[in-house]
Amino acid sequence: MEKMNDKLQKTAKELLENKEVNLIIGFTKGSNPLRMRSVFITDPDDVSKLSFNAHCVQDLAVFLKKPEVKKFGKVGLIVKGCDEKAVNTLIQEYQLSRDNIKIIGVECRGVVKQNLADKGEDSVKQSTVYDKCLVCEVHTPLLYDYLVESDEPAFEINGDIKPYAKIEELDAMSVEDRNMFWQKEFEKCIKCYACRQACPLCYCTRCIVEKNTPQWIETNIEETGNAQWNMIRAYHLSGRCIGCGECERACPVNIPLMLVNEKMARDVFEKFGYKSGVDINAKPVFGTFDANDFNEFIK
Amino acid sequence: MENNIVEDVQNARDEKEYSAGSAKGEDKDKEPRIIAFVCNWCTYNGADLAGTSRMKYAENVRVIKLPCTGRIDPLFVVEAFKKGAKGVLVSGCHPGDCHYTSGNYHSRRKYTAFRDLLSYLGVDINRVEFSWISASEGNKWVSVINEFTNKIKLLPDNSDIFSKK
Amino acid sequence: MEEKYYEISSDNIEKFVNNLIAQDDEVIAPKDKDGDTFYDKITDFKDADLNILLPKLSFKEYLLPKTETLFEYSISGSNINILDPIENIGADGGSVNSGKKTGKRIIFGSRPCDAGAGPIMEKVFNWDYKDEFFNEKFKNLYIISIACVQPDNYCFCTEAQLSPESSYGSDILLKKGGSGYFAKVITEKGLELINSSSENAGLFKEISKDAFPADKDWKAAFDIKKTQGFLDKNFTSSYFQEKFLSCIGCGICTYTCPTCHCFDIQDEGTNEKGKRIRNWDSCQFGIFTLHTSGHNPRVTQGDRYRQRLMHKFKIYNEKFNKYLCVGCGRCSRNCPEDIDLREITSELSLMESSAGD
Numbered sequence: 001m002e003k004m005n006d007k008l009q010k011t012a013k014e015l016l017e018n019k020e021v022n023l024i025i026g027f028t029k030g031s032n033p034l035r036m037r038s039v040f041i042t043d044p045d046d047v048s049k050l051s052f053n054a055h056c057v058q059d060l061a062v063f064l065k066k067p068e069v070k071k072f073g074k075v076g077l078i079v080k081g082c083d084e085k086a087v088n089t090l091i092q093e094y095q096l097s098r099d100n101i102k103i104i105g106v107e108c109r110g111v112v113k114q115n116l117a118d119k120g121e122d123s124v125k126q127s128t129v130y131d132k133c134l135v136c137e138v139h140t141p142l143l144y145d146y147l148v149e150s151d152e153p154a155f156e157i158n159g160d161i162k163p164y165a166k167i168e169e170l171d172a173m174s175v176e177d178r179n180m181f182w183q184k185e186f187e188k189c190i191k192c193y194a195c196r197q198a199c200p201l202c203y204c205t206r207c208i209v210e211k212n213t214p215q216w217i218e219t220n221i222e223e224t225g226n227a228q229w230n231m232i233r234a235y236h237l238s239g240r241c242i243g244c245g246e247c248e249r250a251c252p253v254n255i256p257l258m259l260v261n262e263k264m265a266r267d268v269f270e271k272f273g274y275k276s277g278v279d280i281n282a283k284p285v286f287g288t289f290d291a292n293d294f295n296e297f298i299k
Numbered sequence: 300m301e302n303n304i305v306e307d308v309q310n311a312r313d314e315k316e317y318s319a320g321s322a323k324g325e326d327k328d329k330e331p332r333i334i335a336f337v338c339n340w341c342t343y344n345g346a347d348l349a350g351t352s353r354m355k356y357a358e359n360v361r362v363i364k365l366p367c368t369g370r371i372d373p374l375f376v377v378e379a380f381k382k383g384a385k386g387v388l389v390s391g392c393h394p395g396d397c398h399y400t401s402g403n404y405h406s407r408r409k410y411t412a413f414r415d416l417l418s419y420l421g422v423d424i425n426r427v428e429f430s431w432i433s434a435s436e437g438n439k440w441v442s443v444i445n446e447f448t449n450k451i452k453l454l455p456d457n458s459d460i461f462s463k464k
Numbered sequence: 465m466e467e468k469y470y471e472i473s474s475d476n477i478e479k480f481v482n483n484l485i486a487q488d489d490e491v492i493a494p495k496d497k498d499g500d501t502f503y504d505k506i507t508d509f510k511d512a513d514l515n516i517l518l519p520k521l522s523f524k525e526y527l528l529p530k531t532e533t534l535f536e537y538s539i540s541g542s543n544i545n546i547l548d549p550i551e552n553i554g555a556d557g558g559s560v561n562s563g564k565k566t567g568k569r570i571i572f573g574s575r576p577c578d579a580g581a582g583p584i585m586e587k588v589f590n591w592d593y594k595d596e597f598f599n600e601k602f603k604n605l606y607i608i609s610i611a612c613v614q615p616d617n618y619c620f621c622t623e624a625q626l627s628p629e630s631s632y633g634s635d636i637l638l639k640k641g642g643s644g645y646f647a648k649v650i651t652e653k654g655l656e657l658i659n660s661s662s663e664n665a666g667l668f669k670e671i672s673k674d675a676f677p678a679d680k681d682w683k684a685a686f687d688i689k690k691t692q693g694f695l696d697k698n699f700t701s702s703y704f705q706e707k708f709l710s711c712i713g714c715g716i717c718t719y720t721c722p723t724c725h726c727f728d729i730q731d732e733g734t735n736e737k738g739k740r741i742r743n744w745d746s747c748q749f750g751i752f753t754l755h756t757s758g759h760n761p762r763v764t765q766g767d768r769y770r771q772r773l774m775h776k777f778k779i780y781n782e783k784f785n786k787y788l789c790v791g792c793g794r795c796s797r798n799c800p801e802d803i804d805l806r807e808i809t810s811e812l813s814l815m816e817s818s819a820g821d
Contacts, residue, residue: 030802030804031617031618031796032617036802037801037802037803038710038801039710040710058800058801063710063712066709068705068765068766069709118797171419175421175424175459177421178419179420179421179422179459180421181421182421183421186460190521190530190719190744192715192716192719192746193714193715193749194714194715197713197714206751210751214304214378215730215732216377219728219730219732219743221530221531221743222530223460224381224460227460228381228460230420231377231416231417231420231460234420235373235412238416239412246800249800252520252521253520253521254498254499260419260420263419264412264416264419267412271411271412271415272408272411285408286405286409286412289404289408290404291404293404293407293408294407295394297410297414298431299428299429299430299431299443299446309734382734
C-alpha cells in the first residue's frame with residue numbers, strides 16, 4: 001500500500017503544481033482505522049493526506065455533480081474501476097467534458113463491505129467484499145490519465161459465494177411472490193433519498209419526486225409512495241447504472257437496491273447488447289435505437 | 300402539458316355515465332378500466348376509423364391522445380395505475396411509419412425495459428399492452444381492445460403495489 | 465414524583481416484558497432485521513436484541529411518524545366530508561397514526577440518548593402551537609431504557625449534557641447489576657407500568673436509594689458551550705464550506721436523528737377523496753429552502769450543514785436552554801461519506817478555545 005500511496009501523492013502533487021487541475025478529490029483516513037473518507041485538496045503541500053486501501057468504498061464520481069465542485073473547473077479524480085465507469089457515463093451524457101477531468105485510476109482488488117468493516121473486518125476475501133467486486137471486470141479502470149497499480153494480490157474466488165444470487169431466485173418466483181418480496185423491502189423505505197444523492201448518475205437539479213405540478217410520485221412514506229419512488233428510481237437508472245452499489249451502501253434501512261439495478265443491467269445487456277459506462281463514444285442505450293430491436297411483446 | 304395528462308387520466312376515471320344501459324355509475328367498480336395512450340398520427344386515427352365505420356368494441360377503454368409514442372413516458376402508465384386503471388395500452392405507428400421518424404423506436408426500447416422492471420417488482424405484466432396500429436387498421440384496434448379487455452377481466456384481483464390505497 | 469428504586473432479576477425482567485405484551489400493550493424493542501438492529505414491535509422478550517449499543521434508526525417514528533395524516537376528505541356529489549383525526553382522539557386514549565389508532569406504547573431497551581430525545585422534541589411541538597398529534601403519542605409512550613456500559617467512538621452523550629446513565633426522558637431506567645437489573649423509576653408512568661398488575665408489582669423488589677448503583681464519573685472530552693460560542697461568532701467561517709464539500713446532501717443524518725423533527729405538509733388524493741399528510745423532511749435537501757422565485761438562501765451544502773449545526777447547538781439552545789442533540793452519534797455512524805458530528809463539534813470547540821486565548 002505504501003508504494004501505491006507514494007505514487008498517488010506524487011501524481012496529485014504534480015497535477016496541482018503544474019496547474020493542470022485546481023482540485024484533487026481522493027481518499028484519506030476517516031473517523032476510525034477501518035473507515036476512509038473523501039478529501040478535497042487544492043494545495044500541493046496537502047497531498048500527503050491522500051491514501052488508498054480496501055476501505056475506500058465511496059464512489060468519488062458523485063462529487064462531480066455538485067455545483068460547489070464544478071466551480072473548481074478542472075478536477076483530478078481518484079477512482080476505482082467501477083467508479084470510473086460513472087465518469088464515462090457522465091461524459092457520454094454530456095454532463096462532463098473530458099477536458100475538465102484528469103482521471104487518476106487506481107487498480108482495485110476489491111473493497112470490504114462497510115458494515116463488516118465497522119465490526120472490525122479488515123481482510124479482502126470473497127466473503128467480505130461487495131458482490132460487485134466478485135463480478136468485477138474492471139480491476140484496472142477502463143479509462144485513465146494516470147494509473148496507480150496495486151501491490152496487493154487478487155483475492156481468490158472459488159464459487160462458494162454466488163453474487164446477486166437472489167436475482168435468479170426472484171426470477172423463478174411467481175409474480176405474486178415477487179410482489180410480496182418487494183413490498184416487504186419497500187415498506188422499510190424512509191424516503192431520505194440517500195439512494196439518489198449517493199448515486200453519481202442522479203444529477204438532475206430537480207428530481208422527479210420534487211416536481212409537484214403534477215405530482216408524479218406520491219410523497220407519502222407508506223406502501224404506495226415508497227413503491228412508486230423505488231420503481232421510478234430504478235427505471236431512470238436502467239441502462240445507465242454502472243453498478244458501483246453506492247445507493248445500497250447508503251441506504252440506512254438496507255433495501256437491496258442492487259438487486260434491481262443489476263437485474264436491469266442484465267436485461268438491457270440481453271436485449272440490446274449494451275453495457276453502461278464502457279465506452280465514452282457510445283450512445284446511451286435509450287438515446288438510440290435499432291430497427292431490429294426486441295419486438296416480441298408488441299401486438 | 301403534463302398537468303393535462305394527469306387530468307385526462309382523472310377524467311377518464313371519473314366519467315359518470317360509464318356504460319350504456321346500466322344505471323349511473325352502478326357497475327363502476329366492477330368493470331375494469333383500461334387507459335389507452337395513443338399517438339396522434341396512427342393509432343388515434345385507427346380508432347377513429349373504427350368509430351366512423353360503426354365497429355363495436357369493449358367500452359372499458361378510455362383513449363388519451365399524445366403526439367407520439369415517444370412522448371408516452373412510463374410515468375403516465377404509473378399515473379394511470381395509481382388512479383385505478385386495471386390495464387394500460389400504449390399504441391402508435393408501425394416501425395418505419397413514425398411521423399417523427401423514430402419516436403416509436405425509442406418508445407419500444409423504453410417499454411422493453413419498463414415492462415421487465417414492472418414484472419420484476421411484482422406487477423402482472425399482462426396489465427400493460429403495447430401495439431402498433433396504423434390509421435387504416437380500424438379492425439386491428441377493435442381486436443386489440445377486445446382481446447386486451449378480456450385478458451384484463453380474467454386477471455385476479457391481486458394486490459400489487461398499484462392496487463393498494 | 466419522588467424517584468423509587470428497585471431490584472429485579474434477569475428472569476423477572478423477561479416475565480415483566482412478556483406480561484406487558486400479554487396485557488395487549490404494544491411493546492417496541494431493538495430487534496434484529498437482516499443483520500442490523502431496528503426498533504420494532506416484539507411479541508416475545510426473546511425477540512429483543514439487547515446486546516447491541518444502538519439500533520440503526522431512533523424510535524422517532526413512534527412520536528413523529530414518517531407519514532402522518534392530518535385530515536382526510538371525501539367528496540360525493542355536493543357532499544364534502546372532512547375526517548378530522550383529532551376529533552377521534554380521546555375515547556380510548558388512542559391517537560391517530562395514518563388512520564390507525566394507537567394505545568399505550570412501550571419502548572423497552574432504548575438507550576438514555578434516545579429516551580432523552582422525547583422531552584427535547586416535546587418543547588418544539590408545544591412552545592407555540594400545541595401539536596395534538598405529537599402530544600397524544602408522547603403521552604402514550606412509555607420508555608424503559610437501559611443504561612449503557614461502554615459508549616463507542618461516535619457517542620458523545622456526555623458532551624451533549626446527558627450521560628450513558630442519564631435518566632432524562634425515561635420512565636424507568638434499568639442498570640445492569642445484582643441479580644439482573646437495578647431499576648430507577650422516574651415518573652408516574654413508570655410506576656404505572658410496574659403496578660399494572662399485582663404479578664408485575666411482585667417481580668420488583670424495592671430497595672433504598674443508596675443500594676442503587678451510583679453513576680460513573682463520565683468526563684466530557686470537550687466543552688459543547690465552546691462549540692456554541694464558535695457558532696455564535698462565525699456564521700461566515702470558511703470552515704463550513706471546506707468541511708462539507710464532502711457532504712452529498714443525502715439527509716441520512718437528519719432522518720436517523722432522534723431529535724430532528726422537520727416535516728413537510730403535502731396534499732394527496734383525487735377529486736373524490738384524499739388526505740393532507742405530513743412527511744419527514746430534511747434541511748440537507750437543496751429544495752428545503754428553495755424559494756418560488758428561484759432564490760435559495762442556503763445555496764451550498766456547506767450552508768445546509770451549518771444550518772444543522774446552528775439549529776442543534778445554537779438556535780435551539782437560545783430558545784429552550786438545552787441542546788437539540790442527544791449525542792447518539794447515529795449521523796456519524798450512518799453517514800455514507802463518513803462525516804463525524806462528534807469530530808466536528810469537538811473541532812469547533814477547540815477552535816473557539818484557541819481563539820479565546
